[in-house]
Amino acid sequence: MFKKIIANSMTKSPWIYHVNTGSCNGCDIELVACLTPRYDVERYGFKLAGTPRHADIVVVSGPITSQSKDRLLRTLEQVPNPHCVVTIGSCPQSGNVFKGSYSVEAPLEKFCEVDVAIAGCTPKPEAIIEGLYKAAQILKKKREAM
Amino acid sequence: MFPFAKKALSNLFKKPHTVRFPEVPVDAKPAYRGRIVYDPEKCVNCGMCIKVCSPGAITRTVEEVEGGEKITYDINLTSCTFCGTCQDFCGTKAISLSEDYHMVAEDPKDLIVTGSRIKQKVAGRVTLDKANCVYCGLCARNCPENAITVDRATKSWTINYDECVQCGQCITKCPKKALSFQEPKAQGVIMGGDCVFCTLCAKKCPVGALTVDRAAKTWEIDRNACIRCGACVSGCPKKTLSMGDVDENTPSRFEKAAAPAAPAAPAPSEPVKAAPAAPAAPAAPVKAPQSDSEPKAEHLPAESAKAPESVKKALPALLSGLIPQAKNDWDTGVILGPDCIYCGMCMRKCPMEAITVDRASKSWTVDREKCVWCGICVANCPKKTLRIGDLDGKTAAPEAAPVAKETVPAAPAPKAAAPAAEAAAGESGVQFGEGCIFCGACAGACPMGAITVDGDWSINRDACIQCGACVSTCPMGVLSMK
Numbered sequence: 001m002f003k004k005i006i007a008n009s010m011t012k013s014p015w016i017y018h019v020n021t022g023s024c025n026g027c028d029i030e031l032v033a034c035l036t037p038r039y040d041v042e043r044y045g046f047k048l049a050g051t052p053r054h055a056d057i058v059v060v061s062g063p064i065t066s067q068s069k070d071r072l073l074r075t076l077e078q079v080p081n082p083h084c085v086v087t088i089g090s091c092p093q094s095g096n097v098f099k100g101s102y103s104v105e106a107p108l109e110k111f112c113e114v115d116v117a118i119a120g121c122t123p124k125p126e127a128i129i130e131g132l133y134k135a136a137q138i139l140k141k142k143r144e145a146m
Numbered sequence: 147m148f149p150f151a152k153k154a155l156s157n158l159f160k161k162p163h164t165v166r167f168p169e170v171p172v173d174a175k176p177a178y179r180g181r182i183v184y185d186p187e188k189c190v191n192c193g194m195c196i197k198v199c200s201p202g203a204i205t206r207t208v209e210e211v212e213g214g215e216k217i218t219y220d221i222n223l224t225s226c227t228f229c230g231t232c233q234d235f236c237g238t239k240a241i242s243l244s245e246d247y248h249m250v251a252e253d254p255k256d257l258i259v260t261g262s263r264i265k266q267k268v269a270g271r272v273t274l275d276k277a278n279c280v281y282c283g284l285c286a287r288n289c290p291e292n293a294i295t296v297d298r299a300t301k302s303w304t305i306n307y308d309e310c311v312q313c314g315q316c317i318t319k320c321p322k323k324a325l326s327f328q329e330p331k332a333q334g335v336i337m338g339g340d341c342v343f344c345t346l347c348a349k350k351c352p353v354g355a356l357t358v359d360r361a362a363k364t365w366e367i368d369r370n371a372c373i374r375c376g377a378c379v380s381g382c383p384k385k386t387l388s389m390g391d392v393d394e395n396t397p398s399r400f401e402k403a404a405a406p407a408a409p410a411a412p413a414p415s416e417p418v419k420a421a422p423a424a425p426a427a428p429a430a431p432v433k434a435p436q437s438d439s440e441p442k443a444e445h446l447p448a449e450s451a452k453a454p455e456s457v458k459k460a461l462p463a464l465l466s467g468l469i470p471q472a473k474n475d476w477d478t479g480v481i482l483g484p485d486c487i488y489c490g491m492c493m494r495k496c497p498m499e500a501i502t503v504d505r506a507s508k509s510w511t512v513d514r515e516k517c518v519w520c521g522i523c524v525a526n527c528p529k530k531t532l533r534i535g536d537l538d539g540k541t542a543a544p545e546a547a548p549v550a551k552e553t554v555p556a557a558p559a560p561k562a563a564a565p566a567a568e569a570a571a572g573e574s575g576v577q578f579g580e581g582c583i584f585c586g587a588c589a590g591a592c593p594m595g596a597i598t599v600d601g602d603w604s605i606n607r608d609a610c611i612q613c614g615a616c617v618s619t620c621p622m623g624v625l626s627m628k
Contacts, residue, residue: 040164090201093224093254097201109254119181119223119249119257124174126167131250133168138252 007143010056013045014136017055017079021072022104023062026122027088031059034132039125046132052078057135063091063098064105076112082142084115084135089122096121174245179228181246182221186261188240191217192313194290195232195241201225204232211264218262224254237288237315270327272316274303278324285316285325333374334367334392337400340384341365342478344518346497347378347387360518365400383497383520479519482510483531489593489613492523492532505611528593528615575612578603579624588616588625 020028034041035048049055052075064072076085087108090096095106108114115138118131165172174180196204203225207218221232221241232241251257272294281301286294293309294316296302317325335356343363348356355371356378358364369392379387480492480501488510490503500516501523503509514537524532576597586599596609597616617625 037162037164039167043164090203090224090226094201094203094222096225097227099201099225114254115252117224117251117254117257119226119251120247121227123249124178124247126165126172127247127250129167130248134250134252 011136011140011143013047014056014084014132014139015047015049015054016057016059016132017049017052017075018059018061019068019072019075021060021062021068021092022065023089023091027061027091030122030125031061031088031128033125034128039129041129041132044133044136046136052076053080055079055083056139057084057086057132059086059088059132060092060108061088063095063101064108064111066103066105069105069111073111082139082146084139084142085112086116086118086131086135087114088118088128088131089120091121093117093119174247176245178245178247179230179243181244181249182223182226182228182232182259183242183244184219184221184259184261185240185242186217186219186263188238189217189219189261189263190238190240190313190315191265191311192237192290192315193311194235194237194315195219197290198231198235199226200229200231201227203227214264214266216262216264218260221259223249223257223259237318270329271307271312272305272310272314272325273328274305275324275326276303278322279303280322280324282321284319284321288315288319290315332392333389334369334372334396335374335378336388336390336392336396337365337367338386338388339400340386341400341402342384342518342520343402344383344498344520346381346383346518346520350377350381352377363402367398369398383518383522478534479514479517479537480512480521480523481533481535481537482512483529483533485529485531486510487529487611487613489528489611489615491526491528491593491613491615494593495522495526497522528613528618574628575607575610576605576616577626577628578605579626581622581624583622585621587619587621591615591619 018028018031033039034046046057052058058076058079060072062068085108087093091098092106092108093114095101095104098104099106105111116131116135118127120127123131191206191208193206196202196206203222205220205222207220209216209218228243230243233239233243236242249257281296281298281303283296283298285303286292286296289310290313291309291311293306293311295304295306312327314327317327343358343360343365345358345360347365348354348358351372352375353371353373355368355373357366357368359366374389376389379389488503488505488508490505492510493499493501493503496517497520498516498518500513500518502511502513504511519534521534524534582603584599584601584603588603589595589597589599592610592615593613594609594611596606596611598604598606612627614627617627
């Protein structure tokens with residue numbers, strides 16, 4: 001019975017952990033804007049977690065620079081299963097204008113499975129909310145599958 | 147006392163500031179740059195968007211299908227910066243950024259905007275009407291592939307058809323409407339009219355598309371057989387053949403009536419050969435004409451040099467079939483000047499094997515039947531003593547009797563003194579200077595094989611005939627004649 005309660009509450013409140021892997025800060029600002037009263041994703045239980053060990057959804061922004069790659073992988077290793085990986089903007093998906101650079105390791109798909117891709121440069125906060133909502137759905141499915 | 151109390155109280159009865167997004171749809175602000183919309187029907191496949199896209203999000207694939215080519219544009223939104231440059235540069239407004247921001251996908255492939263269409267084969271290619279062109283350069287500036295080059299100063303307009311994608315931007319942008327798509331004219335060999343019917347082109351032709359009849363003075367090309375390889379053009383000694391646009395009006399047959407082609411022989415004079423020999427037997431060659439002023443020269447001792455071994459070409463068999471044997475009415479030919487040293491270079495270079503040079507007997511003979519006065523011997527004569535000129539009746543007549551090949555007694559070359567004198571001089575002849583790179587060009591050029599280049603340069607002065615071929619061949623200019 002406790003398990004059921006826990007599962008139910010976790011579905012209602014997926015916690016986010018945000019990793020900036022060399023982003024220009026545009027996507028980060030929009031993600032933070034989602035947490036402000038104007039967009040207020042906490043209405044749906046989304047809440048920034050202070051550590052990856054508490055997170056259900058990992059939000060990645062930036063083109064994954066060589067410097068940040070190891071740190072990103074270390075972060076992802078600490079996230080408990082089930083979890084979702086969401087990319088914001090073009091950078092983690094393709095490298096955007098930085099693709100081909102000696103210090104850019106994008107796409108993120110080389111390192112882990114990406115569940116939701118939010119396109120835009122940067123995406124509108126509404127698009128991010130949509131993406132997070134979709135990630136929560138996937139997370140629910142994943143949890144049910146476990 | 148509580149200045150904010152009023153505000154707080156009033157806000158209690160207001161709706162929250164929060165955007166109720168998922169429940170209430172929110173439109174993007176006007177001019178928001180969202181999902182790219184691509185209309186393949188408007189697209190002319192100019193490729194400008196690909197060129198201006200800084201993250202390289204747009205790719206184009208072209209595949210041949212029946213009746214044209216299928217052009218597919220893939221715009222990868224996961225790679226796009228939504229800068230809108232593609233939209234700004236698109237000449238036909240085929241690409242535009244919409245205000246749709248709902249670009250969320252589980253599979254990134256869903257974020258690729260694709261459009262394709264089948265482009266019919268464009269009839270023709272961009273062609274300039276030079277009469278209308280003002281060389282403004284707008285076409286070059288609007289060409290997405292930089293295929294057009296316009297130079298206002300020299301009034302030149304060139305297009306690289308390999309680069310051209312036939313987008314038609316230049317045609318649209320041309321202020322004078324001087325550009326248009328035109329069916330390209332087929333390329334083919336064009337006869338310039340300076341033909342001497344030497345048959346060299348026919349022999350060079352790898353597919354046998356050319357028929358040259360020396361007797362009838364006709365040149366004919368089978369345009370269906372011609373593969374436009376250009377072998378005849380490069381082989382033409384008169385440089386009268388060229389490669390160019392041909393259509394159904396371009397003559398594939400060239401005929402010269404009575405008047406010979408070369409301006410050197412303006413009058414349709416009587417046949418040079420007096421004797422109409424029997425068709426079976428080759429007509430006797432004319433003795434090499436020499437100017438009347440030339441004094442006869444005494445023969446040099448035969449042992450002074452050996453006759454050069456001529457490099458035989460595998461042509462005679464072909465020749466016999468192509469060249470008329472019966473009659474020679476040519477009144478132009480190669481004429482020997484007084485400076486001949488009988489080096490044999492002309493004999494070796496003659497494509498028709500018409501010249502025979504015998505150093506031993508100091509004879510120079512030309513077979514007028516074979517000679518086509520192509521001028522190759524003249525160009526290769528190291529002493530520049532050969533020329534192409536009129537064979538007037540006087541030149542030809544006395545020797546015209548159909549006897550055996552007659553030899554010309556050696557013209558007294560001024561330098562052709564007794565070999566003893568040369569030997570006495572010792573070092574006279576070719577002089578070797580500083581700067582030799584030992585390339586061996588001189589050794590190859592020497593008709594006598596007198597020069598040896600093998601890390602060192604040496605000359606056999608006994609064999610040297612001082613023709614000067616090595617001097618003119620030397621790429622470094624280190625050889626000289628003393």
